Amino acid sequence: MPPKPKILDRRLVAESHLFRIEQVDLEFANGSRRTYERIPGGADSVMIVPMLDAETVLLIREYGAGTDRYELGFPKGVVEPGEEPIAAANREIQEEIGYAARELRIIDRVSLVPGYIQHHSLIVLAQGLYAQRLPGDEPEPIEVVPWHLSNLDALLARDDFDEARSIAALFLAMRALRI
Amino acid sequence: MPPKPKILDRRLVAESHLFRIEQVDLEFANGSRRTYERIPGGADSVMIVPMLDAETVLLIREYGAGTDRYELGFPKGVVEPGEEPIAAANREIQEEIGYAARELRIIDRVSLVPGYIQHHSLIVLAQGLYAQRLPGDEPEPIEVVPWHLSNLDALLARDDFDEARSIAALFLAMRALRI
Known part of the structure; x- marks a missing residue:
């Protein structure tokens, strides 16, 4: 090199x-x-793969201003100044899906577009979920979509599950969980 | 919805x-x-997963201006006006890795950052490679790195194989190939 x-x-x-x-x-x-x-860019963000049970992930359906359509993907958000990434992940899932997690761990750190964007995102696996909600700043309630991983092909075939980061996070989580 | x-x-x-x-x-x-x-954005780009044999992918190592470091990932590029995506994929691998492919097929279409970027990228699986080079516009020769998929864990563990789109493309290609 x-x-x-x-x-x-x-x-x-x-x-x-x-x-x-x-x-x-x-x-x-x-x-x-x-x-x-x-595009230089600040602190890492987090994307969370929340496991409702051993083989069910929780997805959200949210409007994407970039693509101008509703997108299916994992909850994500910025890490606030002074906040630990794991705490940010646990806050984001409480805001976006109404669950907190007993176990959170970073399974990877990915870049989005290394050719022109500096920003990275931490992929966080969340297990041991329990209902607990924090108010978020979303413009409308976020729809939560549980997806059993036995239906993986159907998820990958969907037009609206198309964010490279969500697809990578899903496969990385399955690998971490040996599914 | x-x-x-x-x-x-x-x-x-x-x-x-x-x-x-x-x-x-x-x-x-x-x-x-x-x-x-x-960031509104034009036509789809292509990212190619070139299979040197049934279980070996060809990666490239290229400087990423966004992250300011050398990144390991799959060849990619823009589709020129009037060009078919499959032709663009075949051109890009001739420019970047010195191979053309007998079989190319689109296995997915992914968004990069749907929250704020409109752009999508087609993931193209390339098989039946044969040596054939086209001149590219790269500032320096691109290093080609063959990777046998029996060493998948080692690839995923690398710091420089971190682009979400390359990770997603790898898993999608393996799934398409039933590896």
């Missing part, structure tokens, strides 16, 4: 309420130069 | 060479209103 490209210059080229876009001038080890754009 | 939120207004709020950021004012079915930001 060559040494990392040298960053010759970087500058903010666009900014909105949520996003900053940087241009980066790079010199690769072989001397070639490129200018790339990237 | 409620009807989709009504889009009350949308406007371009930031723009760079590569990205456009839109603000969208939404009214949900229950009357609550939110303003979200999204």
